[in-house]
Amino acid sequence: MTVLVTGGAGFIGSHLCRALAAAGYERIVALDNFNSYYDPPLKRASAAELAVLPQVKIIEADFCDAPAMARLFATERFRHVIHLGGSPGVPYSVRQPAEVLHNNVQGTLSLLEAARANPVERFLFSSSSTVYGQGVAAPFVEDAPLGVPASPYGVSKRAAELLGLNYFRLHQVPFVALRLFNVYGPRLRPELSLATFARKILAGEPLPLFGDGSVLRDFTHVSDICRGILSALTAPHVAGECLNLGHDQPIAMRHLINLIEQAAGRRAQIEYLPPRGEDLPLTHADLTKSRRLLGYSPRVAIAEGVHEYISWLQTLPRSSVTP
Numbered sequence: 001m002t003v004l005v006t007g008g009a010g011f012i013g014s015h016l017c018r019a020l021a022a023a024g025y026e027r028i029v030a031l032d033n034f035n036s037y038y039d040p041p042l043k044r045a046s047a048a049e050l051a052v053l054p055q056v057k058i059i060e061a062d063f064c065d066a067p068a069m070a071r072l073f074a075t076e077r078f079r080h081v082i083h084l085g086g087s088p089g090v091p092y093s094v095r096q097p098a099e100v101l102h103n104n105v106q107g108t109l110s111l112l113e114a115a116r117a118n119p120v121e122r123f124l125f126s127s128s129s130t131v132y133g134q135g136v137a138a139p140f141v142e143d144a145p146l147g148v149p150a151s152p153y154g155v156s157k158r159a160a161e162l163l164g165l166n167y168f169r170l171h172q173v174p175f176v177a178l179r180l181f182n183v184y185g186p187r188l189r190p191e192l193s194l195a196t197f198a199r200k201i202l203a204g205e206p207l208p209l210f211g212d213g214s215v216l217r218d219f220t221h222v223s224d225i226c227r228g229i230l231s232a233l234t235a236p237h238v239a240g241e242c243l244n245l246g247h248d249q250p251i252a253m254r255h256l257i258n259l260i261e262q263a264a265g266r267r268a269q270i271e272y273l274p275p276r277g278e279d280l281p282l283t284h285a286d287l288t289k290s291r292r293l294l295g296y297s298p299r300v301a302i303a304e305g306v307h308e309y310i311s312w313l314q315t316l317p318r319s320s321v322t323p
């Protein structure tokens, strides 16, 4: 019985494949198209480390290629699909909306179609806190009305959620939308705030801060996210649901900078830039539903996670840390 992980060589995917193997899943297909969204050698290195695990098979393919996915699903007979892949960047989606909509919506559709023809026990989709949009009261509750997303990325995640929920109703694909809140940890994508700030501070360069540092983010450690995903594979009564995987303790960006300063033992220089229209002022997960349905309870405090991240960054060769 095989589990498919799309985006398997990416940041969350590479952690998840290890967590699945450690939890006893014996065959894991990590699908990735190794696109150039961020440093391809980083992903190749991550895939090479994964390939050492006997449970993991890496397949290089594009999940937007519907005929290829139909063939793959017919051959592999997946038990579970965990769809993490896609175009992940909020500002990138403002620059390249067509590409992001294609990868995140068309790509999800081609996997849903393949799962419709080759039934699976669970289809987990990595959605995002960005679907909550503007003007929603915090903490964000899954079944309360949503605002308009601030970015094409948020739109694409909401559209993909709606497709999956529709396939659950029409075709009984056991779809679950997991709304992830600012996931971080070792191997974090280098363009995100924690990675950017840490690299700049270690290099003694000014870091770019959009706004005055009061933006709040509910940073969630990747190990907590992996525990939530594993629970969602087997928990009863979750098909057709949207569930938050967050930390429920938002911090201001200026506090994040302080934590990095403490962990790195260096002071930050800050270049203040105007706020960006695509950024929500706040993300904050209400965890009532995911605690009830998944037994989800995040364990890693942000100070501990930032410390771990800085220690990991300092193990890398100097050339790959330089911003």
Ligand SMILES: Cc1cn([C@H]2C[C@H](O)[C@@H](COP(=O)(O)OP(=O)(O)O[C@H]3O[C@H](C)C(=O)[C@H](O)[C@H]3O)O2)c(=O)[nH]c1=O
Binding pocket: 088, 089, 090, 091, 127, 128, 129, 130, 180, 181, 182, 183, 191, 192, 193, 194, 196, 197, 208, 209, 210, 211, 215, 217, 253, 279, 280
């Ligand atoms: C890279 C960068 C960011 N920022 C600001 C922009 C935001 O207000 C805040 C957090 O940005 P970050 O890049 O950490 O992540 P988000 O834009 O919240 O989006 C991320 O979290 C959601 C849930 C996803 O679903 C996305 O996949 C993921 O990209 O810091 C800066 O001020 N300077 C910088 O250099």
